[in-house]
Amino acid sequence: MTMPIQAIIFDAYGTLFDVYSIGALAEKLFPGRGDALAALWRDKQIEYTRLRTMCSMYKPFWEVTQDALVFSCNKLDLDLTFDAQNTLMGQYAKLPPFPENLGVLRRLQAMELKLAILSNGNPQMLDAVVKAAGMQNIFNHILSVDAVKKFKTAPEAYQLGPDMFGLSAKNILFVSSNCWDACAATWFGYTTFWVNRANAPLEELGVKPDATGPDMAGLLEFIQ
Amino acid sequence: MTMPIQAIIFDAYGTLFDVYSIGALAEKLFPGRGDALAALWRDKQIEYTRLRTMCSMYKPFWEVTQDALVFSCNKLDLDLTFDAQNTLMGQYAKLPPFPENLGVLRRLQAMELKLAILSNGNPQMLDAVVKAAGMQNIFNHILSVDAVKKFKTAPEAYQLGPDMFGLSAKNILFVSSNCWDACAATWFGYTTFWVNRANAPLEELGVKPDATGPDMAGLLEFIQ
Numbered sequence: 001m002t003m004p005i006q007a008i009i010f011d012a013y014g015t016l017f018d019v020y021s022i023g024a025l026a027e028k029l030f031p032g033r034g035d036a037l038a039a040l041w042r043d044k045q046i047e048y049t050r051l052r053t054m055c056s057m058y059k060p061f062w063e064v065t066q067d068a069l070v071f072s073c074n075k076l077d078l079d080l081t082f083d084a085q086n087t088l089m090g091q092y093a094k095l096p097p098f099p100e101n102l103g104v105l106r107r108l109q110a111m112e113l114k115l116a117i118l119s120n121g122n123p124q125m126l127d128a129v130v131k132a133a134g135m136q137n138i139f140n141h142i143l144s145v146d147a148v149k150k151f152k153t154a155p156e157a158y159q160l161g162p163d164m165f166g167l168s169a170k171n172i173l174f175v176s177s178n179c180w181d182a183c184a185a186t187w188f189g190y191t192t193f194w195v196n197r198a199n200a201p202l203e204e205l206g207v208k209p210d211a212t213g214p215d216m217a218g219l220l221e222f223i224q
Numbered sequence: 225m226t227m228p229i230q231a232i233i234f235d236a237y238g239t240l241f242d243v244y245s246i247g248a249l250a251e252k253l254f255p256g257r258g259d260a261l262a263a264l265w266r267d268k269q270i271e272y273t274r275l276r277t278m279c280s281m282y283k284p285f286w287e288v289t290q291d292a293l294v295f296s297c298n299k300l301d302l303d304l305t306f307d308a309q310n311t312l313m314g315q316y317a318k319l320p321p322f323p324e325n326l327g328v329l330r331r332l333q334a335m336e337l338k339l340a341i342l343s344n345g346n347p348q349m350l351d352a353v354v355k356a357a358g359m360q361n362i363f364n365h366i367l368s369v370d371a372v373k374k375f376k377t378a379p380e381a382y383q384l385g386p387d388m389f390g391l392s393a394k395n396i397l398f399v400s401s402n403c404w405d406a407c408a409a410t411w412f413g414y415t416t417f418w419v420n421r422a423n424a425p426l427e428e429l430g431v432k433p434d435a436t437g438p439d440m441a442g443l444l445e446f447i448q
Binding site: 043047050051054056057059067068071154184200203205206 | 267268271272274275276277278279280281283291292294295298299377378379404407408411412424425426427428429430
């Protein structure tokens with residue numbers, strides 16, 4: 001078997017783990033506003049990672065996520081009690097995986113591909129969410145941008161993958177549901193797969209992931 | 225008069241010029257969707273500047289703005305004809321200033337403060353919008369991040385101000401309606417004023433502009 005792809009790296013939040021599932025919990029806490037809170041929280045979280053990276057003001061993703069929650073509740077005029085904050089942050093530590101993911105990961109593992117996560121998350125929160133999803137024995141490496149104190153899409157963050165595997169980025173398949181992440185990984189040099197769950201349009205960045213599928217199962221076709 | 229502030233630098237889009245005014249035009253072109261298009265267009269434009277800066281993939285703001293428009297119409301399922309695109313982009317070249325701005329700028333000029341713009345916009349589009357607003361004789365300098373090929377909030381972009389004036393950032397007042405811009409300029413070292421027109425909550429970035437006002441007129445009190 002000639003296989004140029006020797007390892008696969010997965011984004012975590014939104015790709016392996018369902019970030020928007022938090023909307024249901026938010027809806028319980030803030031009836032009628034759950035979706036708005038979940039969407040704004042996610043947008044702010046990502047925005048803060050970028051601002052902090054561009055300004056060399058890194059702090060761990062867990063804290064950035066908490067900051068984004070506080071801002072989002074202020075903005076939406078929601079009263080974030082200490083209890084509600086702990087409940088929502090607690091949920092972040094045990095986000096459910098998308099339904100097909102564990103099966104697909106086991107198939108890829110059986111093909112003797114090396115598997116890793118490369119995430120904005122800090123190690124502690126990544127360990128928690130991986131365990132909660134029953135994925136402890138799936139990944140060879142769990143890489144956190146915390147090692148370089150820069151969030152994606154900084155090249156230093158993406159470089160963690162080739163460095164860890166001792167492979168060139170082209171021989172690593174980078175998988176993300178976030179189109180901006182898949183595009184930036186393509187700029188960086190990875191072979192890329194965009195899991196386009198929401199049937200979203202391609203970002204207009206003048207770059208295109210190498211492949212796209214509606215869910216993780218599409219990966220199995222691409223890799224064979 | 226002892227005056228620690230010797231120069232004032234203004235952000236352009238959203239601060240001097242009313243970006244959301246584009247919503248009215250968008251509403252004419254896409255009835256019922258104008259506000260949604262204007263808001264998404266603005267968000268994507270800023271997002272693309274950050275992604276391109278983090279990945280060293282700079283291209284001029286005019287083009288980034290056009291890319292963001294195309295994406296936003298795709299996303300909202302709006303048919304962006306060549307005509308509509310030219311109309312909307314054309315409007316971007318002649319955005320109206322907020323009503324109080326010209327008067328405030330003339331008062332500041334009369335106080336013999338040096339005034340400049342520091343913007344993500346490329347020189348050509350900045351020249352056009354400044355002329356359209358009748359502000360040709362107001363500014364000592366119009367600084368574009370195009371000189372360093374990095375968008376705000378990169379430190380290299382903010383550094384253009386101190387370099388041009390030969391002043392330390394602390395002695396320059398940086399004025400922006402975009403809270404993220406005012407916060408990042410504070411991180412950089414400027415004295416900062418956030419024009420909080422929308423009465424938005426402070427971004428949760430662990431930093432606070434030195435002063436805030438509901439419109440540009442608040443500047444006159446702060447500076448005296």
